[in-house]
Amino acid sequence: MTADSAPPPKDGGRRPQLETARLILRPVQEGDAERIQELASAREVAATTLRIPHPYPADGGIEFVKMCLSLDPARGECPFAIVPRGSEGLIGLCGLEPEFTHRQSEMGYWIGVPYWGQGYATEAAAALLRFAFLDLDLHRVHAAYFSNNPASGRVMEKLGMRFEGIYREHILKYGEFLDLHVYAILRREWQERTRGNLE
Ligand SMILES: CC(C)(COP(=O)(O)OP(=O)(O)OC[C@H]1O[C@@H](n2cnc3c(N)ncnc32)[C@H](O)[C@@H]1OP(=O)(O)O)[C@@H](O)C(=O)NCCC(=O)NCCS
Structure with missing residues (x-):
């Protein structure tokens, strides 16, 4: 059995917490459902994401949290709640x-x-990339955005990710075929940018 196919331990043990100047990133936990429900229900959020339905189901937040709790945070599988320092409520998710x-x-x-x-x-x-390369020892991280979402493309550029190509009309969203723009960053590129200590 490979590491990938091995079932995650029930108790992931370590629950990683990532910190930035303004934010705490912690694994999604019980108690997050209501806030996820509220913020993920916005059409603008669903419009540029693959997996967030709109209208968001009435039990969407609860089901999402349940799914997160079945994953192993130490293996980077569990989405992180993005919480501004000094506040309790999450403002978004990343993973x-x-x-x-x-x-x-x-x-x-x-x-x-x-x-x-x-x-x-x-x-x-940026904190997630650091976690990916330093804690999970990954070699490559990729991301993609729909053609109707240049703000996300700008985020990828600001992170130093490189444009790799376009999957033409790859996504059908709200009746419209959208191009998918693919970006990625390799460990050595991230290291050069951050001069990260990989020891
Ligand atoms: C895309 C998204 C994550 C951006 O979040 P955010 O916190 O506003 O992003 P940031 O503030 O870090 O950076 C946004 C950048 O995009 C730029 N931007 C905003 N609207 C833009 C547009 N229409 N065209 C080009 N750039 C745009 C901003 O000016 C900023 O760049 P700058 O710092 O150089 O000025 C947010 O809009 C979102 O969650 N959208 C819905 C879900 C989604 O699309 N997720 C990503 C899926 S790939």
Whole structure:
């Protein structure tokens, strides 16, 4: 059995917490459902994401939290709640989907509409990259955005991710075919940018 196919331990043991100048990123936990329900229900958030339905189901927040609690935070599988320092409530979520066989992961993020345009997505995703390369020892992190979402493309550029190509009309969203723009960053590129200590 490979590490990837091994079932995650029930108690992940270590619950990683990532910190930035303004934010705490902690694994999603019980108590987050209501806030996720509130922020993920916005059409603007669903419009540029693959997996958030709109209208958001009435039990969407509860079901999402249940799913998160079945994952192993120490393996980077559990989404992180993005919480501003000094506050209790999350303002968005971000996370990885590691494939340890290839030491790579997809990265995703969303921020509640009232908190857009304040650099939070970039700050949270930068911490996630650090976690991916330093804690999970990954080699590559990729992400993708729909053609109707240049703000997310800008986030990827600000993180030093490189444009790799476009999957043409790959996504059908609200009756419209959208291009998918693919970006990625390799460990050595991240290291050069951050001069991160990989020891
Ligand atoms: C995309 C999203 C994550 C951005 O979050 P955010 O916290 O506002 O992002 P930041 O403030 O860190 O950075 C946004 C950047 O995009 C820029 N931007 C905003 N609107 C833009 C537009 N229409 N065209 C180009 N750039 C735009 C901002 O100016 C900023 O860049 P700057 O710092 O150089 O000025 C947020 O809008 C969101 O959650 N959207 C819905 C879900 C989603 O799309 N998730 C990502 C899926 S790939």
